[in-house]
Every structure is written in structure tokens, then in C-alpha cells.
Amino acid sequence: MDMHKHxxxxxxxxxxxxxxKGQVEAVIKMVEDxxxxxxxSKQILASISLLKKANSQILKEHLETCVREAAYSKEVSEIESKIKELENIIEYINKTL
Incomplete structure (x- = not known):
């Protein structure tokens, strides 16, 4: 994949x-003050929400680029690799909920 596109x-x-990052810095200042x-707590939750949003965006892009390319390549080992990566990240997400 072209790194520029990525x-x-x-x-x-x-x-x-x-x-x-700005919100976390603001939270630190709030604690210091x-x-x-x-x-x-509300600001921490807002920061968590933004991080979840960024993670969802990154995973969506991964599906639309890397996973799609693997599927279209018809290279079984590459497809299996991408499936395993997604299984691992889903398992990790479920542990953190």
C-alpha cells in the first residue's frame, strides 16, 4: 500500500x-488546580470518548484499505493474517470494556 495514501x-x-491530547492536558491542569x-471526571470521560472515536476511525480505515487489499489479492495467507489481526483486536477491545 502506498504510505502516502495511508x-x-x-x-x-x-x-x-x-x-x-488537549483535553488530557486540560484535565491535568484541573487536577493540579x-x-x-x-x-x-466529565473531562476524563470526554477524552476517553475521543480516543474511542479515533480508534474506530483507524480500524475502519484498516478495513477499507489493508483488509480489502488482502481480500482482493486472493492470497490466502495474507487474508488469514488480516482476519487474525482483527480477531486479536476485537478480543483486546472486549477485555477493556
Missing amino acids: HVKHNKSLNVLKTA NRYCIDI
Whole structure:
């Protein structure tokens, strides 16, 4: 896969991650300033939501690029590899819920 295409597709996710980074930095400042716990918690949850969104975007792009290319290549070992990767990430996601 052309790495440039891959890079361009991740721009949306990168923007979401940068927003999450800003929120996490704001949460750190809130903790340092001894702000109200519920307000801090709400900001942490908002950060988690952004990270989940970025992860979903990345996985969707993976399906639309890498997995699709493997399927169209008809190379069984490559298809099996992509399926195993997805099984592993789904298993990991289920552990963290």
C-alpha cells in the first residue's frame, strides 16, 4: 500500500487525537488546580470518548484499505493474517470494556 495514501487517510484520526491530547492536558491542569472531582471526571470521560472515536476511525480505515487489499489479492495467507489481526483486536477491545 502506498504510505502516502495511508498517511492522508489518518488525518481525520490525527485531528481527533490532537483534540484528545488537549483535553488530557486540560484535565491535568484541573487536577493540579484541585478542581471539583465530578468536573474532572466529565473531562476524563470526554477524552476517553475521543480516543474511542479515533480508534474506530483507524480500524475502519484498516478495513477499507489493508483488509480489502488482502481480500482482493486472493492470497490466502495474507487474508488469514488480516482476519487474525482483527480477531486479536476485537478480543483486546472486549477485555477493556
